[in-house]
Amino acid sequence: xxxxxxxxxxxxxxxxxxxxxxxxxxxxxxxxxxxxxxxxxxxxxxxxxxxxxxxxxxxxxxxxxxxxxxxxxxxxxxxxxxxxxxxxxxxxxxxxxxxxxxxxxxxxxxxxxxxxxxxxxxxxxxxxxxxxxxxxxxxxxxxxxxxxxxxxxxxxxxxxxxxxxxxxxxxxxxxxxxxxxxxxxxxxxxxxxxxxxxxxxxxxxxxxxxxxxxxxxxxxxxxxxxxxxxxxxxxxxxxxxxxxxxxxxxxxxxxxxxxxxxxxxxxxxxxxxxxxx
Amino acid sequence: xxxxxxxxxxxxxxxxxxxxxxxxxxxxxxxxxxxxxxxxxxxxxxxxxxxxxxxxxxxxxxxxxxxxxxxxxxxxxxxxxxxxxxxxxxxxxxxxxxxxxxxxxxxxxxxxxxxxxxxxxxxxxxxxxxxxxxxxxxxxxxxxxxxxxxxxxxxxxxxxx
Ligand code: HEC
Ligand code: HEC
Ligand code: HEC
Numbered sequence: 535x536x537x538x539x540x541x542x543x544x545x546x547x548x549x550x551x552x553x554x555x556x557x558x559x560x561x562x563x564x565x566x567x568x569x570x571x572x573x574x575x576x577x578x579x580x581x582x583x584x585x586x587x588x589x590x591x592x593x594x595x596x597x598x599x600x601x602x603x604x605x606x607x608x609x610x611x612x613x614x615x616x617x618x619x620x621x622x623x624x625x626x627x628x629x630x631x632x633x634x635x636x637x638x639x640x641x642x643x644x645x646x647x648x649x650x651x652x653x654x655x656x657x658x659x660x661x662x663x664x665x666x667x668x669x670x671x672x673x674x675x676x677x678x679x680x681x682x683x684x685x686x687x688x689x690x691x692x693x694x695x696x697x698x699x700x701x702x703x704x705x706x707x708x709x710x711x712x713x714x715x716x717x718x719x720x721x722x723x724x725x726x727x728x729x730x731x732x733x734x735x736x737x738x739x740x741x742x743x744x745x746x747x748x749x750x751x752x753x754x755x756x757x758x759x760x761x762x763x764x765x766x767x768x769x770x771x772x773x774x775x776x777x778x779x780x781x782x783x784x785x786x787x788x789x790x791x792x793x794x795x796x797x798x799x800x801x802x803x804x805x806x807x808x809x810x811x
Numbered sequence: 812x813x814x815x816x817x818x819x820x821x822x823x824x825x826x827x828x829x830x831x832x833x834x835x836x837x838x839x840x841x842x843x844x845x846x847x848x849x850x851x852x853x854x855x856x857x858x859x860x861x862x863x864x865x866x867x868x869x870x871x872x873x874x875x876x877x878x879x880x881x882x883x884x885x886x887x888x889x890x891x892x893x894x895x896x897x898x899x900x901x902x903x904x905x906x907x908x909x910x911x912x913x914x915x916x917x918x919x920x921x922x923x924x925x926x927x928x929x930x931x932x933x934x935x936x937x938x939x940x941x942x943x944x945x946x947x948x949x950x951x952x953x954x955x956x957x958x959x960x961x962x963x964x965x966x967x968x969x970x971x972x
Contacts, residue, residue: 722814722935722950724926724943729933738900740858740865777813777947 569696572800577732581802584745587736588810592757596809604686604755604762604807607679611687614680620671626684629668633691641689642697642804645793647704654708654789657685658764676783682762685753689806696803697750699796712794715787721778730772742811747772748799749792751808762807765792814950816859817887819957822940825923828916835927836916841938841958846966853884854960856894860886861937861956861964866902871971873897887957902933910972918968922961937961 568580585593595601602608616627630636641657648655655663661684662673674681701709716727730739731747738744752765759767766783769791773780781787823841830836840846852872855861864872876897885891909918920927924936938961940954956964 718944720944722943722946722953722955724935725933734902734933737902739902740862740900741898744902774813774947777950778945779947 569801569803571798573797576798576800577728578746578798581748581799582735582746583750583802583805583808584748584810585751585805585808587743587745592809592811596751596805596807602755602807602809604753604809607683607753607762608686608690608807610679610683611685612683614684615687620665620669622668622670624669626664626669629664633687637688637691639692639695641692641806642695643699645699645789645796647700647708649704652704653786654705654793656784656789656792657688658766659784659789661685661688677764677767682753682764685764686762686807689753689804692804693806694803696801697796697799699793699800701793701797705793708790709793709797711787712790712792715791716794720773721776723776725776727772746798747795748802749795750799750802751805751810753807755807755809757809757811765795812949813947814859814953815888816857816890818860818950818953818955819887820940820952820954821957822938822954823958827920827927830917830920831914832912833917833920833928835920836914837919837923838914838916840965841919841923841961844959844962846959846962846964848963848966848970851960851963851965851967853882853894854956854964855967856882856896857884857886857892858894860884860960863906863964864896864898865900866934868899868901868905868907869971870905870907873899906968906971908971910969915965915969919961919965922956922964922968937964 568582571578571581585596588596595603599605614626615633616625618625618628626633644657644660645654647653648659658674658676658681661681665671665673674684699705719726719729727747730744735744735746749765752768753762754765754768755762764783766788769788770780770783825837825841826839827835828838855863856872858865873896876895880897881893881895883891884894913921917928923938925932925934926936935955937956938954938958940952946952
């Protein structure tokens with residue numbers, strides 16, 4: 535074991551973090567320091583990004599702008615941003631100009647309650663809403679390279695900013711539904727999310743270390759997938775591994791679950807695009 | 812094919828009695844079957860069946876793994892796979908000495924349905940095929956172990972003294 539690395543690194547980050555303040559944290563810094571949950575109702579006493587339990591090589595891959603394997607998708611997203619498509623003859627840039635300005639903080643506060651739908655909306659849905667209604671263009675397929683690229687492009691503008699979703703007002707009933715989902719046992723193995731990610735994080739399940747199942751790094755590049763994937767893809771995987779029938783990406787069930795999960799990580803810095811095993 | 816390893820649809824009827832340490836026990840072998848401990852270890856190591864080692868450390872099995880890193884297990888569907896013996900998780904308590912803590916009937920009850928003893932447990936029920944929420948269509952109506960497999964596993968657990 536390399537004592538230098540394991541002691542020196544956290545100290546350096548602690549010092550850096552205490553000067554920088556939460557808002558200025560870079561993607562690297564959600565790791566070695568726990569974040570205090572914003573609400574005392576949070577069942578987690580301290581919040582950890584899944585990065586904490588990623589291997590050192592995986593962490594380095596995530597932190598290095600040039601080694602991060604999501605690079606090609608990020609490039610697709612940037613390109614899509616100013617690509618004119620659809621009958622309105624517009625691109626995202628026509629209305630939102632420079633994403634670094636207009637999209638800053640957006641990824642940290644989604645999902646949001648969307649009045650015309652009378653329900654919650656996740657970022658993928660907002661992007662497609664703008665494509666369909668404001669550009670008169672075809673929506674992206676949920677798990678397409680373009681959607682993942684655009685998600686990375688938009689969400690990475692909030693990198694380092696703390697997750698900050700609203701769960702009160704009209705969002706409240708949807709939050710409750712998401713919470714119910716989280717605690718519901720499912721599938722032949724009869725497990726709920728909490729069985730793996732609340733009571734047992736940091737523990738080995740076979741050779742794998744369980745994390746808190748936080749969403750702050752999505753879309754996540756998984757070495758297993760050999761590409762970045764959306765949060766709802768991960769939800770499907772976690773449902774299926776307990777031998778339950780998964781829901782569709784973008785289903786009300788997953789949208790509400792996403793809201794609840796974001797609240798469980800309220801205060802963790804956005805890490806998009808993260809890298810996991 | 813999520814439940815491709817020949818998981819059985821029938822579950823035995825059994826009588827629940829009072830245990831010594833635990834409230835509930837199944838004192839009679841399921842369907843009157845006799846267990847085979849060696850086979851039991853195979854069902855326990857199989858990732859798609861017991862997968863017990865994913866959560867439980869067993870020192871005796873770790874020691875075995877030094878000589879035999881993996882064992883061949885033939886599932887009910889006739890498929891033989893090689894399963895590692897040396898990778899153990901830590902979600903559940905080590906099973907060392909578990910036969911000193913519980914009676915055979917209690918061990919059988921724990922394998923059949925551990926929620927009868929630990930209502931909030933992460934551990935699955937291995938001989939139960941209904942009462943679940945939104946089971947994957949491939950696994951609908953199936954239990955993980957049949958009566959014989961439960962007895963094999965209980966026979967192995969009884970060696971953990
Ligand atoms: C014709 C104008 C127009 C175009 C083109 C357009 N949008 Fe929008 N977009 C809007 C409007 C209007 C809103 C709503 C602003 C609000 O609610 O404050 C919005 C909101 C958003 C939001 C949510 C911002 C927030 O603060 O909640 C995102 C994300 C977004 N758009 C992304 C995109 C992307 C990505 C594209 C291209 C694929 C795009 N938009 C194309 C007009 C447009
Ligand atoms: C049988 C155990 C198990 C259950 C039940 C389970 N998960 Fe997971 N989950 C895992 C494993 C293993 C991983 C990969 C390692 C890790 O990050 O924890 C994972 C990863 C995740 C991640 C990615 C975390 C990251 O940092 O990239 C999220 C998000 C997640 N799970 C959410 C959920 C939700 C929501 C549920 C319930 C619908 C759920 N999980 C149920 C085992 C489980
Ligand atoms: C996903 C995790 C998991 C799996 C898989 C699992 N167990 Fe468990 N097991 C547990 C946990 C956790 C407990 C402790 C009870 C509780 O939840 O408080 C436990 C308890 C037990 C106990 C009681 C131990 C004691 O000292 O009180 C026995 C016996 C047992 N398990 C046997 C098995 C067998 C045999 C298998 C496989 C056929 C198995 N377990 C599979 C998690 C698991």
